[in-house]
Every structure is written in structure tokens, then in C-alpha cells.
Amino acid sequence: MSAALATIADPAVRAAFREWLLRVADDELMIGHRHSEWTGVGPDIESDVAMSSIAQEELGHARLIYEQIAADEPGGVDRLAFDRPPAEFRNAVLLEQPNQGWEFSIVRLALYEAFEGHRLALLARCGHEPVASLAATLGREERYHGLFAGTWLERLAGPPAPQSRGQTQSGDARARVQAALEAAWPYALGFFETTEADGTLLRAGLLGESAERQREAWEASVRPLLERCGLNVPAAEPSLGGRRGVHTPDLTQMHTEMTEVWRSDPEARW
Amino acid sequence: MERGRGVTPTSRGGPAPSWIRTLDAPADVWAVFLQARRRDAHVYVGDVHAPDAEMALLLAKENYTRRDPCVNLWVVPAREIRATSGDAAEMFEPATDKSYRFGGSYRQQQRVYRGGYHIAPTEDER
Numbered sequence: 001m002s003a004a005l006a007t008i009a010d011p012a013v014r015a016a017f018r019e020w021l022l023r024v025a026d027d028e029l030m031i032g033h034r035h036s037e038w039t040g041v042g043p044d045i046e047s048d049v050a051m052s053s054i055a056q057e058e059l060g061h062a063r064l065i066y067e068q069i070a071a072d073e074p075g076g077v078d079r080l081a082f083d084r085p086p087a088e089f090r091n092a093v094l095l096e097q098p099n100q101g102w103e104f105s106i107v108r109l110a111l112y113e114a115f116e117g118h119r120l121a122l123l124a125r126c127g128h129e130p131v132a133s134l135a136a137t138l139g140r141e142e143r144y145h146g147l148f149a150g151t152w153l154e155r156l157a158g159p160p161a162p163q164s165r166g167q168t169q170s171g172d173a174r175a176r177v178q179a180a181l182e183a184a185w186p187y188a189l190g191f192f193e194t195t196e197a198d199g200t201l202l203r204a205g206l207l208g209e210s211a212e213r214q215r216e217a218w219e220a221s222v223r224p225l226l227e228r229c230g231l232n233v234p235a236a237e238p239s240l241g242g243r244r245g246v247h248t249p250d251l252t253q254m255h256t257e258m259t260e261v262w263r264s265d266p267e268a269r270w
Numbered sequence: 271m272e273r274g275r276g277v278t279p280t281s282r283g284g285p286a287p288s289w290i291r292t293l294d295a296p297a298d299v300w301a302v303f304l305q306a307r308r309r310d311a312h313v314y315v316g317d318v319h320a321p322d323a324e325m326a327l328l329l330a331k332e333n334y335t336r337r338d339p340c341v342n343l344w345v346v347p348a349r350e351i352r353a354t355s356g357d358a359a360e361m362f363e364p365a366t367d368k369s370y371r372f373g374g375s376y377r378q379q380q381r382v383y384r385g386g387y388h389i390a391p392t393e394d395e396r
Contacts, residue, residue, distance in 0.1 A: 046318045050332035144331065151328050155321065 004068035004131050013204045016197035018069055019090060020207070021131070022080075023243060024119065025065035026091035029081060030251070031112060032058030033258055034099055043102050047152070051105070054145050061138050068131055082259040083266065086252050087245040094187035096242075096251040103173075104180040106152045111188040113146035114221040118214060126206045150225055153177065157229035174230060181226065182234050189238030191218070289358040295348035300326035302334055303344040311386060312344050320345075342389075 004021075008014040035055035042048025066077040075083065089096075095112065099105045120142060123135035157177040192211040201207035209217075226233055241247065295301075298319050303312035315334050320326035326345040335343070354361070 044319055046320070046329040046333050050329055053332045053336055148328060148332075151325055155325060 004071055004128070006072045008128070010204070012200055013206070016200035016204070017128070017206060019195065019197040020123075020201060021065050021069050023090045023092075024123065025062045025069070025080070026089045027095050027112070027116070028058045028062035028065070030089075030091045030095035030254075031108070032056075032062060033254060034095065034097075035105065035109075037099055038102075038105065050148060054109075054148060057141050057145070061141070064134055064138065068134065078262065078266075082262045086247045086255065089242075089245060089247060089251065089255075091242050091247075091251075092187065092190040092193070093239060093242040093246075093248060093251075094184060094190060096247060096254060097184075097187065098250055098254075100183075101176065101180065103156055103177045104184065106149055106156060107177060107180040107184050108188075109145065110149035110153050110225065111184060111222060112191075113142055113149055114225075115188075115191045115214075115218050117142045117146060118217050118221070122208055122214070125208055128206060153225065153229055157231055159230070177229070178231055181231055182236070185234040186236040186239040189215070189236075190240050190242050191215075193238070193240045193243040195243055289355045289361075291353050291355050293348050293351050293353060297347075297349060299348040300330070300345040301348045301351060302326075302330040303346070304334055304338070304340050305342040305344075306339045308341055312342070317348060318345070 005014050005018055008017055032055050035051055035058065038048060039052040039055070040048065042051055062081065063077055066080045070076045070080055073079075094108060097104075097108075117139060120135045120139040124132050124139060126132050126135075157174045192215040194211045198207065198211055202210060223233055295317075296319075298321060299317050300320055300323075301317055302315050304315045305312045318326050318329040318333060320329055323345060327343055330343050330345055334340070
């Protein structure tokens with residue numbers, strides 16, 4: 001394993017780059033684990049399998065990014081995923097929230113993928129190998145995740161397709177999706193919460209776009225989808241905290257459950 | 271699922287030929303055909319439930335291509351498939367020795383059989 005971070009000479013830039021990678025990996029770990037909770041209880045067997053597969057891919061992405069960080073640190077990937085207190089996690093709060101309902105998971109996935117695809121593209125252009133190549137590879141899998149979310153969102157909230165076979169949406173489907181969107185939106189804006197790391201990365205030329213520009217690109221991507229579905233884009237203020245390690249009890253509860261087996265014997269080789 | 275026992279379709283307004291059947295499938299079932307490599311024929315691999323073609327392809331991708339190689343997927347409403355009836359099977363049984371027709375070892379012939387269709391361009395691509 002080539003050390004991804006050790007080759008960055010400036011300690012401040014190295015720490016900022018580590019923080020950026022941690023955001024990416026923690027985001028993927030959290031949404032991956034939440035999506036895995038749909039395994040066995042999805043709305044139909046096909047979407048259950050598909051969501052479980054997406055969950056596996058997200059956890060796989062988290063693992064690969066953690067490996068980049070862990071190459072220079074003791075304890076490896078497992079320590080990063082399982083042995084950090086909540087305050088050390090840098091994921092956006094939206095991704096730790098419980099699934100609540102299928103419509104919330106789909107809304108969250110749609111909002112997240114529009115952000116994540118763009119972020120991986122930025123990471124792929126950061127000029128720092130092997131992270132840039134890895135980000136380009138991971139980005140290929142995100143396309144399907146976004147398609148899955150968008151297609152489901154259109155079926156749940158949009159007008160019925162004229163050639164629809166068998167299934168039709170019930171009357172309250174769009175209202176439920178709208179409610180999920182209202183709940184998710186402020187936390188989705190938390191994707192773009194900044195710390196000192198953002199300025200450091202921008203000045204060092206590793207990060208090619210400010211959080212503000214990223215948010216503009218994200219809105220330009222999600223607004224047409226939401227409007228096509230007849231949804232009203234909320235005008236809420238951002239709910240922040242995740243990028244600074246301020247999380248909800250949902251993360252603690254989820255992390256306790258996620259690490260139960262690992263904690264039974266942290267030294268075990270699985 | 272037992273196949274080939276569905277209602278008899280009507281054909282050209284008249285009574286349907288007795289040896290043609292539809293599949294006994296619900297309206298939202300789509301048959302999935304997978305092409306493993308470019309030169310291979312599409313092979314029926316199973317079904318998905320979906321309200322429309324886009325969703326059917328989306329679900330087929332994750333349900334049938336996660337473990338096996340795939341370069342292209344087809345979906346078709348299972349109800350749209352026309353099948354020969356079960357008792358028509360004897361039509362396929364040669365009554366006399368026809369081994370002189372067997373050309374399975376001719377590779378060129380196999381390539382012709384597997385020529386298949388190309389993906390049609392969209393209006394924008396034309």
C-alpha cells in the first residue's frame with residue numbers, strides 16, 4: 001500500500017487532505033450502513049437486492065478511502081471505521097439519520113448522489129495519486145446509485161407513467177416524498193459545511209472548487225429532478241455540525257450496533 | 271413458475287391457432303435477457319417486477335449482473351411473449367433421421383445465427 005498522505009510535505013495541508021478523505025469515507029460508511037438496514041425489508045425483492053447492493057458498494061468505497069488514510073497510521077481500516085468516538089466522525093448528519101421510510105431513503109440517496117458524484121470528480125482532479133485514480137474509479141459506480149434514486153423518486157412523486165403496468169402510486173405518495181424532502185433538505189445543505197481544511201486545500205490547489213461553488217453545482221443538478229417530480233424545493237437554513245464532529249444520538253446508536261461484533265474481540269482477524 | 275399455460279391470444283381478429291400461447295404472467299412481470307459478451311446471444315435469466323421498462327432495466331441490472339458478466343440487457347413484458355403450446359413439442363421431434371442437417375460445427379453458421387440486433391439510435395443520435 002502506497003502511503004497516500006505521507007507524500008504531502010506540508011503538515012497543515014496533509015491534515016486538511018486527511019480531513020477531506022475522512023468526510024468522504026465517513027459519508028459512505030454511514031449511508032452504506034443505513035442502506036444495509038433495508039436488507040430483507042425492502043418494498044419489493046428486486047429493490048431490496050438493489051439497495052443492498054448499493055449499500056455494499058458504499059461500504060466498499062468507505063473501505064478503500066479509509067485504506068488511503070490508514071496506510072500512514074496504526075490500527076488500519078478497522079480502527080477508523082469501528083474505534084473512533086462519534087466526535088471524530090466527519091460525515092454530514094443527514095447520512096447518520098435513520099431510514100424512517102423508503103421515501104426518505106430514496107430522497108436522501110438522490111440528494112447525496114448528486115453531491116457525491118461531483119465530489120468524487122473533484123477528488124479525481126486533485127492531482128494527488130493514488131487518491132485521484134481511486135476517486136475516478138469509484139465515481140463509475142455512483143452513476144447507477146443516482147439512476148436508482150432518481151428513477152424511484154420519479155415513480156414515487158412524479159405523475160404516473162402512461163404505460164405503467166400493474167402498479168400505480170397511491171394518493172399520498174407525493175405528499176410523503178415532499179415531507180421527506182423537507183426533513184432531509186437542511187441536513188443535505190450540511191454536505192457543504194466548511195472548516196479550516198477547505199481554505200487550506202483550496203490554497204494548496206488540491207481542491208478545485210469552493211464549497212459555495214459545489215453547492216451551486218449540486219442545486220443545479222437536484223433542482224430539475226425535484227421539480228420534474230412536482231416537488232417544492234424547501235427554502236430552509238442549513239443544519240450543520242457533522243463536518244466538525246457534532247453528531248446526533250442516531251450516530252451513537254447506529255455505531256454501537258455496527259461495532260458490536262468487532263468490539264467482542266478487537267484483536268481478532270476476521 | 272410453470273410456463274406456456276396462459277390464455278390463448280387472438281390473432282388477426284380470428285380464433286388463435288391452437289398451438290400458440292401467452293405466458294401466464296402478471297402484468298408487471300418483465301422477462302430479463304442477458305448478453306454476457308458482445309458475440310453471444312441474449313439469454314433469458316429470470317424476471318423482475320416493475321411498472322415500466324426503465325424500472326425493469328434498473329432492477330434487472332442489479333439483480334442479474336452483480337455476479338455474472340454482462341454487456342447488454344433486454345427486458346420485455348412477459349405477457350407479450352408468444353410461446354408454442356406444450357403439446358406442440360412433438361412438432362420439434364424429427365420423425366426421420368435428419369442428421370444431415372446438423373451444422374453445429376460450422377462456426378460461420380453459428381456467427382450468422384448469433385448476429386442479433388444492433389441497438390437502435392435515439393432521435394438525437396441519428
